[in-house]
Amino acid sequence: MTQEEPTRSDLTGKGGGVRIERLFSWWTLATGLLVLAILALILTTTTKQAWPAFQDMGLSFITSSTWDPNPASGNPVFGSLAFIYGTVVSSLIALLIGVPISIGIALFLTELAPRRLRGSAVMVVDMLAAIPSVVFGLWGVLVLAPLLVHVYQGIHDVFASVPVLNSIFGEPVGTGRSFMTAGVILAIMIIPIVTSISREVLSTVPQANKDAAFALGATQWEMITGAVFPHSFGGLVGAVMLGLGRAMGETIAVSLVIGGATNITPNVFAGGNSMAAVIVQQFGESTGTFTAALIGLGVVLFGLTVVINLAARLVVRRAEARVQGAAR
Amino acid sequence: MNRNMLSRLVLVGVALAVLAGCGGGNDDNGGSSGGGTASGSGQLKASGASFPDAYYQEVISAYKEKAPDVTVTYNAVGSGTGKKEFGQGLTDFAGTDSTVKDDDGVPAGSFLYVPTVAGPITVSYNLSGVDKLQLSPETLANIFQAKITKWNDPAIAKDNPGASLPDTAITVAHRSDGSGTTNNFTKYLTAAAPSTWKLGAGDTVAWPSGTQGAEKNTGVAQIVKQTDGGIGYVDYSDAVETKLNLAAIKNKDGKYVAPSLEGATSALAGAKVNDDLTYDPLNASGADAYPITAPTYLLLKTKYDADKATAVKDYVRYLLTDGQPIAKDVNFAALPSGLQQKALAQLDKLAS
Numbered sequence: 001m002t003q004e005e006p007t008r009s010d011l012t013g014k015g016g017g018v019r020i021e022r023l024f025s026w027w028t029l030a031t032g033l034l035v036l037a038i039l040a041l042i043l044t045t046t047t048k049q050a051w052p053a054f055q056d057m058g059l060s061f062i063t064s065s066t067w068d069p070n071p072a073s074g075n076p077v078f079g080s081l082a083f084i085y086g087t088v089v090s091s092l093i094a095l096l097i098g099v100p101i102s103i104g105i106a107l108f109l110t111e112l113a114p115r116r117l118r119g120s121a122v123m124v125v126d127m128l129a130a131i132p133s134v135v136f137g138l139w140g141v142l143v144l145a146p147l148l149v150h151v152y153q154g155i156h157d158v159f160a161s162v163p164v165l166n167s168i169f170g171e172p173v174g175t176g177r178s179f180m181t182a183g184v185i186l187a188i189m190i191i192p193i194v195t196s197i198s199r200e201v202l203s204t205v206p207q208a209n210k211d212a213a214f215a216l217g218a219t220q221w222e223m224i225t226g227a228v229f230p231h232s233f234g235g236l237v238g239a240v241m242l243g244l245g246r247a248m249g250e251t252i253a254v255s256l257v258i259g260g261a262t263n264i265t266p267n268v269f270a271g272g273n274s275m276a277a278v279i280v281q282q283f284g285e286s287t288g289t290f291t292a293a294l295i296g297l298g299v300v301l302f303g304l305t306v307v308i309n310l311a312a313r314l315v316v317r318r319a320e321a322r323v324q325g326a327a328r
Numbered sequence: 329m330n331r332n333m334l335s336r337l338v339l340v341g342v343a344l345a346v347l348a349g350c351g352g353g354n355d356d357n358g359g360s361s362g363g364g365t366a367s368g369s370g371q372l373k374a375s376g377a378s379f380p381d382a383y384y385q386e387v388i389s390a391y392k393e394k395a396p397d398v399t400v401t402y403n404a405v406g407s408g409t410g411k412k413e414f415g416q417g418l419t420d421f422a423g424t425d426s427t428v429k430d431d432d433g434v435p436a437g438s439f440l441y442v443p444t445v446a447g448p449i450t451v452s453y454n455l456s457g458v459d460k461l462q463l464s465p466e467t468l469a470n471i472f473q474a475k476i477t478k479w480n481d482p483a484i485a486k487d488n489p490g491a492s493l494p495d496t497a498i499t500v501a502h503r504s505d506g507s508g509t510t511n512n513f514t515k516y517l518t519a520a521a522p523s524t525w526k527l528g529a530g531d532t533v534a535w536p537s538g539t540q541g542a543e544k545n546t547g548v549a550q551i552v553k554q555t556d557g558g559i560g561y562v563d564y565s566d567a568v569e570t571k572l573n574l575a576a577i578k579n580k581d582g583k584y585v586a587p588s589l590e591g592a593t594s595a596l597a598g599a600k601v602n603d604d605l606t607y608d609p610l611n612a613s614g615a616d617a618y619p620i621t622a623p624t625y626l627l628l629k630t631k632y633d634a635d636k637a638t639a640v641k642d643y644v645r646y647l648l649t650d651g652q653p654i655a656k657d658v659n660f661a662a663l664p665s666g667l668q669q670k671a672l673a674q675l676d677k678l679a680s
Binding site: 066067068069070071072073077082141146173174175177255256259260261262263264265270271273277281282284285286287288290 | 405406407408409412429431432433497499501502504505506507514518526527528529530531532533534535536537538539540541542543550551554555556557558
């Protein structure tokens with residue numbers, strides 16, 4: 001992200017002298033370190049509590065797709081691959097559906113909408129964020145999933161003879177509770193946050209850049225791709241990442257609509273399960289190593305989020321280098 | 329978890345209040361001690377299995393009329409959590425569908441089992457045009473293992489001579505949360521179809537990938553109700569409430585029996601009761617016995633302080649005597665008199 005250089009007038013305020021300044025810098029340092037400390041503590045305590053499961057399972061905790069706390073014979077097996085898969089697939093679907101819609105809304109609000117409309121439109125989108133996730137979940141289970149079954153069936157029939165696509169859009173599960181339904185619900189849930197951050201980012205594009213594009217004879221669309229997107233790419237990726245974080249961590253809504261099956265399949269219309277959902281479903285009645293394994297799922301989810309965030313940072317840095325390189 | 333925290337906070341509050349009131353009496357069990365007279369007033373706190381929750385709540389409100397000074401609370405947090413809280417001394421007694429295992433956090437010898445009621449676990453289904461269905465244990469096992477995937481499978485047809493079955497796909501619904509109901513259902517399949525059922529038994533089992541999970545009995549009931557071709561195991565009271573179609577299951581004597589409270593009671597009569605009063609009515613013999621009948625117990629401590637012992641005894645005695653007829657109002661099966669007498673005898677073992 002590009003940082004504005006502080007100007008002289010920002011630095012010389014009314015000010016309360018050196019002591020206040022020192023207090024202020026201590027305070028900000030402390031709060032900054034607090035975040036790190038909290039992260040470190042969460043990571044160490046959860047890892048410690050999950051240790052028995054990690055020890056029993058070794059690397060197969062993340063490479064095995066068998067999750068069987070009470071097998072017919074032998075020791076319990078905890079392999080979380082199916083749940084990692086479910087988390088990733090449902091979040092990806094959410095991004096594929098949610099991000100174009102969010103950026104569309106944000107562009108409309110910043111570039112196209114009449115000024116009168118903006119305030120109320122922003123309010124409506126923000127109101128989506130105020131709906132509790134359990135309400136989304138219940139709506140998904142009671143209304144959306146049974147309706148979507150027919151849509152899924154239609155899509156499945158259309159692509160039945162197309163290779164690759166016929167395995168992605170496979171036979172829909174009878175209840176409609178599937179990766180796809182979870183993705184749709186998650187898409188709706190991430191739209192407010194992605195939209196509002198994208199809107200902020202897009203509104204920072206200097207008017208001069210836009211005017212310059214228009215002056216060169218660009219159409220509205222050419223102005224947006226040529227002037228707005230390059231300037232705000234980093235911020236938009238940041239918005240998408242926040243949305244992804246929300247989607248991967250979402251628990252109760254996903255738990256209700258994803259279908260509760262331990263399943264790895266390319267078919268997005270089949271039921272599955274996500275890490276967060278499994279934790280909330282099974283934690284209450286678990287004991288011993290089983291509990292440790294569920295906490296272990298939390299550690300894996302945490303790790304996955306960190307990896308994805310780092311990857312996103314890398315993408316942003318590269319893209320910005322390219323954009324700036326082209327500009328100079 | 330929130331409820332858990334809340335109950336702990338409430339408990340601490342109560343303990344503090346009582347301590348202040350009594351000027352620090354004997355508080356060796358770490359819980360709230362009844363602050364009243366020996367006639368059984370005070371607070372009884374319990375938590376555990378959600379399966380018998382409807383019945384326990386009815387008994388608690390009926391008991392309120394008999395003993396208005398005593399406040400009994402039962403929190404349906406699930407058998408596992410109930411046992412944990414009981415082991416930590418947070419509750420005075422616990423409800424559980426499963427017996428206590430080593431890693432449940434309750435020390436052996438510190439508790440007694442008291443059987444309370446039993447309930448049939450139904451196999452509920454939704455199949456348009458079919459309102460009568462019979463299943464043998466082997467067919468049932470294969471349906472839930474996703475070996476049978478269509479309703480017109482020859483195995484189902486063989487169990488239902490003369491019925492016209494559509495070629496609808498079967499949607500299997502199971503519990504996604506750890507559950508005593510799952511435990512009893514899978515235990516039944518292990519007992520009744522040992523060579524067919526391969527998934528073992530427990531609160532959570534590794535269901536095949538094409539099945540659907542939902543939370544609580546009501547969640548499974550809802551999938552079945554919503555889905556043409558759906559089948560799932562649901563406790564009797566929720567299945568009746570949701571007006572689901574119930575399959576008749578072939579019992580040990582080879583008779584197809586539909587779930588009913590009478591069928592459950594005859595399964596209890598046919599079950600062998602152990603010395604600690606645990607018993608297994610699953611796959612019990614008897615021509616009228618409904619084979620998937622689940623027991624449920626209260627866990628009592630072997631030692632309470634004097635006031636608490638009186639209160640616990642009085643409440644549990646009420647539950648086992650005057651409270652028993654309430655069971656059928658909420659679709660649970662009362663204990664047969666033999667077992668009831670044995671359960672009452674457990675109360676005499678409570679030391680104070």
